Amino acid sequence: MLIGDVARRSGVSTRMLRHYDALGLVRPTGRTVGGYREYSAEDVRRIFHVESLRSLGLSLKQIGRVLEDPAFTPSTLVGDLIRRTEERLARERELLERLRAIDASAPTDWQAVLRIVELMRGLDSSSASHRQRAVLTPPEDVPVPAELLAGAVLTESDPHVAGALRWALARAGGDGVTTLRAGLRSQNVDIRRRAVLAIAQMPEAPGAAAVLTDALGDPDPVVRRHAALALGRQGVAAAVPTLVGMVVEGVNDVEAAEVLGTLSVDPGCTDRVTTALVDELDAPTVDAATRIRLAQALVEVAGAAAQDALRRLAHDDDATVALVASALVGVLRERSLEERTGEQS
Structure with missing residues (x-):
């Protein structure tokens, strides 16, 4: 089978097939009288093997090692792929959250976008004082997205910064309760405690009462107590x-x-x-x-x-x-x- 036929049947471009040949990854077993590449059925199967492994995220070098060494065990390589994929997904989720936060602020120009990005960088600072300053001195003329503040509340461990974040969130309006509700479903008890404290400071927000009522059944007594105090006052x-x-x-x-x-x-x-x-x-x-x-x-x-x-x-x-x-x-x-x-x- 000539290279053009293989390309049509496999979906792999002729350019990529030549690249595979140059790397020694899939070399056609024959040549025509005119010197054209001629692929056997076994060659075509190897091409499909290469494409399958590429779909898992393996590099061409890794694929060559897998195909050439029958004794090579996949567990280590697959485990590494899982770890790298999880890291990539975490980065992409973080990027998605940032983009949504920017979109929620309804920026009118790129200066407004840059001011929100500046706030995000302040909230990501390793210095608690810098994070607190970012909360208490937000960008001028730019509404701070409640979702951004709510997300920061769930991860903030410093009590002073956390208090400032809850204060800002209670005054920001928006739909921060949705993010906090997700925090109350976390397996991490510290995150649930941060979430219920924040909702307790905004009990009149839409959906807050229902979330706090659900929190009365939380396995953690601290979460239950904060919810009860907030609901009782209401x-x-x-x-x-x-x-x-x-x-x-x-x-x-x-x-x-x-x-x-x-x-x-x-x-x-x-x-x-x-x-x-x-x-x-x-x-x-x-x-x-x-x-x-x-x-x-x-x-x-x-x-x-x-x-x-x-x-x-x-x-x-x-x-x-x-x-x-x-x-x-x-x-x-x-x-x-x-x-x-x-x-x-």
């Missing part, structure tokens, strides 16, 4: 069990008690909050320190049932619990007196 009753758990465990219990008090102002949530706290008080294993924390939470809660539970604690068998509860009952009396005085005036 009046979402689904946060009550986690908030009560924080009081029982003594983790951010003062903050959790304040949020429970805010939730209890809603008549539709009062009984749920009170019942959850009282149920914990009645648990057979509850210790004195936990009863004190529950008492401190009950004083924040609206409604007569919470007050009755607090008065019951004033007669607790533990003297310290009874003393604290009695003092809190006194706080309730003073509060009630002030309210009546205010109404009369």
Whole structure:
């Protein structure tokens, strides 16, 4: 079979076939009387082998080694190809994210593009102070894409820079929640924690409440607590069990008690909050320190049932619990007196 026929049947150009011949990769086994290359069926099969290996990303030199050395094992070479391909894909994904961020800023000219690129370079700096400065002094007259800030939030480990990024993201608008939602699905718990902290600072953003509600089921307690505090401040009753758990465990219990008090102002949530706290008080294993924390939470809660539970604690068998509860009952009396005085005036 002559070179032109091989080219038509294999899809490999005659120029490439000559290149293969020059490299000794696929040499035709025969020549015509006129000196033209003549390929056998075995030569054609070798051409297809070469093309198959090229499709995997092997260089022509590597392909020659594979075909000439039957003892050559593919595992090392394939493993190297996998690693290099993963690195290339990571670079391309990073490039794609950068391009999308630039596109989201709706640049009107190339100067605007360059200013966004400058911001990206600042966020990629190895210096935390440079990254923070990039966040707090963004390019003038160029809207900072929320997606860019959200992506930076998920990877930022410095607490000061992370705080600046969350602050900027909360004010940027846009659809940063989408990127943060993806972060909450990460296997890396640190990324999930960064994501929930950022969403907690933008609870009114579209979709934020739904994402935070899903986060209440996260396996990490820190993620659950941040989500519960943010949802509770928004009046979402689904946060009550986690908030009560924080009081029982003594983790951010003062903050959790304040949020429970805010939730209890809603008549539709009062009984749920009170019942959850009282149920914990009645648990057979509850210790004195936990009863004190529950008492401190009950004083924040609206409604007569919470007050009755607090008065019951004033007669607790533990003297310290009874003393604290009695003092809190006194706080309730003073509060009630002030309210009546205010109404009369």
